[in-house]
Amino acid sequence: MTPKIKMTDVHKAFGPKVVLDGVTLEVAKGESLVIIGGSGTGKSVTIKCIQGLIKPDSGSIQIDGREIVGMGERELEEVNAQTGMLFQGAALFDSLNIWENVAFGLIQGKKMKRADAKEIAIEKLRQVGLSPDVAPLYPDEVSGGMKKRIGLARAIATNPELIFFDEPTTGLDPIMSDVINDLIRRCVSDLGSTSVTITHDMSSVRKIADKVAMLYKGKIIWYGPVGDIDRSGDPYVEQFINGRAEGPIQMEIRG
Amino acid sequence: MNLFARIGSFSMSFIRATGRLTLFTMKTLSACVRPPFYFRALLSQMVEIGFYSLPVVALTTLFSGMVIALQSYAGLSGFSSEGVVASVTELTVTRELGPVLAALMVAGRVGAAMAAELGTMRVTEQIDALTTLSTNPFKYLIVPRVLAGVLMLPLLVLIGDVIGIYGGYLISVYKLDFNSVNFLRNSWNFMQAVDIVSGMTKAAVFGFIVTLLGCYNGYHSHGGAEGVGAATTNAVVSSSILILISNYWLTELFFAK
Numbered sequence: 001m002t003p004k005i006k007m008t009d010v011h012k013a014f015g016p017k018v019v020l021d022g023v024t025l026e027v028a029k030g031e032s033l034v035i036i037g038g039s040g041t042g043k044s045v046t047i048k049c050i051q052g053l054i055k056p057d058s059g060s061i062q063i064d065g066r067e068i069v070g071m072g073e074r075e076l077e078e079v080n081a082q083t084g085m086l087f088q089g090a091a092l093f094d095s096l097n098i099w100e101n102v103a104f105g106l107i108q109g110k111k112m113k114r115a116d117a118k119e120i121a122i123e124k125l126r127q128v129g130l131s132p133d134v135a136p137l138y139p140d141e142v143s144g145g146m147k148k149r150i151g152l153a154r155a156i157a158t159n160p161e162l163i164f165f166d167e168p169t170t171g172l173d174p175i176m177s178d179v180i181n182d183l184i185r186r187c188v189s190d191l192g193s194t195s196v197t198i199t200h201d202m203s204s205v206r207k208i209a210d211k212v213a214m215l216y217k218g219k220i221i222w223y224g225p226v227g228d229i230d231r232s233g234d235p236y237v238e239q240f241i242n243g244r245a246e247g248p249i250q251m252e253i254r255g
Numbered sequence: 256m257n258l259f260a261r262i263g264s265f266s267m268s269f270i271r272a273t274g275r276l277t278l279f280t281m282k283t284l285s286a287c288v289r290p291p292f293y294f295r296a297l298l299s300q301m302v303e304i305g306f307y308s309l310p311v312v313a314l315t316t317l318f319s320g321m322v323i324a325l326q327s328y329a330g331l332s333g334f335s336s337e338g339v340v341a342s343v344t345e346l347t348v349t350r351e352l353g354p355v356l357a358a359l360m361v362a363g364r365v366g367a368a369m370a371a372e373l374g375t376m377r378v379t380e381q382i383d384a385l386t387t388l389s390t391n392p393f394k395y396l397i398v399p400r401v402l403a404g405v406l407m408l409p410l411l412v413l414i415g416d417v418i419g420i421y422g423g424y425l426i427s428v429y430k431l432d433f434n435s436v437n438f439l440r441n442s443w444n445f446m447q448a449v450d451i452v453s454g455m456t457k458a459a460v461f462g463f464i465v466t467l468l469g470c471y472n473g474y475h476s477h478g479g480a481e482g483v484g485a486a487t488t489n490a491v492v493s494s495s496i497l498i499l500i501s502n503y504w505l506t507e508l509f510f511a512k
Contacts, residue, residue: 053383073391081389091380108293109389154388164387 002065004029004162004194005050010059012045019045020056021218027194027211032185034197034205034226036240037215038249043198046215047164050196051083052076063162081109084155085164086184090147092139098150099125099135105158124153128183145176149183156187163188165197169204181207202241205229214240216249279471283401286393296399304365304466305407309414311364312357316415319352320344320422328431337433341441344423349450350510353415354408355502358461361408362494366469369400370490373473374483382474397474401466408462409455416454453509460505461498468494 005027012020019042027033035043048054050061052068061068063079071079084105092101100107102124103117112120122132128149139147148168155163168184169177181204188195188208197208205212209226214237222237229241239247327343373396376382385392420442427433469490476486 048383051387053386077389077391080387083387085384085387087380087384089379091384093376093381093384104390105388108291108395158388 001029002062003027004031004064005196006060006062006065007046007050008060008062010046010049010056010061012042012049012054012056019218020049023059023215023218023220025213025220025223027196029194030192032188032195032197032208032210033213034199034209034211035213035215036198036200036202036205038200038240041215042218043215044166047085047166047196047198051080051085051164081158082160083162083164084158084160086148086151086155086166086168088166088170090139090151092147092150092154094139097136097138098142101139101150102153102157104154110158121153121157124157125150127156127187128153129179145172145180148172148176148180152180152183152187156191159191161193163191163193163195165195165199165208167199167201168197169199169201174203177201177203178207184208200240202243205241275475276471279474280467282393283397283467283470286391286398287402289394291394293395293399296395297402300399300403301407304361304403304462305410308357308361308364308407308411311360312411312415313418315356315360316348316353316419317422319356320348320419320424321426323347323352324423324426324431328427337427337437338441338445340427340431340433341423341438342445344427345420345442345446346450348419348423349416349446349454351454351502351506353419354412354454354457354461355498357412357415357458358408358465358498359495361404361411361462362465362469362491362498365404366465366490366494367487369466369469370473370476370487371483373470374476374486377474377476378479378483392474397470400470401463404462404466405459406462408458408465412454412458413451416451449509453505456509457502457505460501464497464501465494468497 003026005025007023007025010020010023011018023042023046025033035046037043045054049056050063050068052071056069059069066079068076068079092098093104096104099118099121102121103112103114106112106117106120107114118135122135125132125135130146130149130153134142134146139150142150152168165184168180172180184195184197185208195208197204199205206226212222212224212226212229213220214222214234216236222232222234224232229237232238235248239249323344324340327340331339331343373382376396382392382396385395424435424438427438428435472486472490472493476482
C-alpha cells in the first residue's frame with residue numbers, strides 16, 4: 001500500500017541556517033504521527049513543506065504517491081483540498097464570523113451554497129462541543145480555548161483525508177489541553193483521516209500518537225510506536241520526554 | 256571598505272526588492288484574469304475605497320480649488336483676471352491636483368490599511384490558512400483590492416474635479432466678487448476632454464500603485480507587530496513617492512509637445 005505521506009531526504013536552509021538536514025519519514029494511511037522536538041528544530045518547516053507552503057531545497061515529498069515538490073499551483077490546490085490544518089494561533093479570519101470561518105473551505109473551496117455550508121458548520125461546531133449560539137460571533141469575542149476548537153472545526157469541516165495539527169495545546173490550561181487532545185483523537189478516528197501533529201507537550205503525544213518521530217537539528221533521530229517511547233534507549237529522547245535540562249541536547253541560548 | 260560593503264549590500268537589497276515586486280505584480284496580473292473571481296470581496300473593497308474615501312477626497316479637493324482661485328487672483332490680478340482664475344482653477348484641479356491629492360489621501364487611508372490588514376494576516380498565519388483551505392490568497396485577497404483601486408480612484412477623481420472647481424467658484428464669487436455666470440461659462444469653455452481623461456487615467460494608474468504596494472508590503476511583512484508597522488510605513492512612503500514620480504511622466508506623456 002502506498003503510504004499517505006512519504007518524505008525522502010528533504011533539505012531546507014534559510015540563508016546560512018540549515019533547518020531540515022535530510023528528513024526521511026513515512027506516514028501510513030489512517031495513522032497518527034506526532035513529531036516532537038524542541039523549539040527551532042524544524043517541526044513547523046517540516047509540515048509547511050508537506051503542505052507546499054515552503055519549497056524544500058532538495059529531496060522528495062509524495063502524498064498518495066504524487067510528488068508535490070515542484071508541483072504547479074493548480075494541482076497543489078487540488079492536493080490541499082484533501083487536507084485540513086489547525087494552526088498554532090488558530091489563524092481564524094477575523095473579518096469573518098465563526099460559522100463563516102468554519103464553512104470557509106466549503107464555500108470558497110468546494111463551492112457549496114452558503115445555507116448548506118452553514119448547516120454543516122453548525123454541526124461541526126457541535127462536534128467540537130460548541131453550541132450554535134457562538135456561530136454569529138466574531139473570533140475576537142471568544143476565548144483562546146474556544147478559538148482552538150473553532151480552528152479544529154474548520155480543519156475537519158471538509159472531511160479531509162489528511163489533517164495537520166500545529167502545537168494544538170500550546171497556551172491552554174491542562175484541562176482544556178486534555179479536552180482538545182480528546183477532540184483531536186475522536187475527530188481523526190471518526191473521519192478515518194491520517195494526521196500529523198507537531199508538539200512538545202508529552203501529554204498530547206501519549207494521547208494522540210500512534211507513531212512518534214523525534215526531530216533534532218533537522219534530522220529524525222528516533223522513530224517508533226508511541227508505546228516504545230519510554231524504552232527508546234535513546235539519550236536524546238529520554239532527555240526530551242522527561243524534560244531535563246541536563247543531557248546531550250544543549251539548548252542554544254544564543255540563536 | 257566598510258563604505259563599499261554598505262553600498263554593496265544596499266544595492267543588493269534594492270535589486271532583490273525590485274525583483275520581488277516585479278514577480279508580485281506579475282502574479283497579481285495573472286490572477287486577475289484567471290478564475291475563480293471573488294465578486295463579493297471586490298464589491299466590499301470598492302465600497303471601502305470608493306465610498307469611504309469620499310469625505311477626505313472631497314475636503315482635499317475643495318480646499319485645493321479654493322486656494323488656487325485665491326492665489327491665481329493674487330498672482331495675476333494685473334491681467335483680465337476673471338477669465339484666468341476660472342481657467343487656472345479648472346486646469347490645475349482636473350489635470351494635476353485632483354488626481355495627485357486624491358491618490359495621496361487614498362494612499363494614507365487605504366494603502367496603509369491594506370498593508371496593516373494583510374501584514375496582520377501574514378503574521379497570524381491567516382494567509383497560510385487560506386492556502387490550506389484551497390483558496391489562492393492572490394485571487395481572494397489581492398486581486399479584489401487592486402481591481403477596486405483601479406476602478407474606484409478615477410471615479411473619486413471625477414467627483415473631486417467637480418468639488419475642486421466648485422471650491423474655486425465659491426472663492427471667485429463670494430470673496431473676489433466675480434460674476435458667477437462668467438466664472439462658470441469661462442470654466443466650461445476652457446475645459447477640454449483631455450483634461451478630464453488625463454486626470455482619470457492618472458487616477459487609475461495611481462489606484463494600481465497604491466493598492467499594489469499596500470498589498471505587497473503587507474503580504475511580505477514579517478516579524479510581528481514591528482514588522483506590520485514597518486510594512487504600513489513602507490506602503491505609504493513608497494506609494495506616495497511613486498505617485499509623484501509617475502505623475503510627472505504621465506503629464507509628459509499626455510501634454511509634452
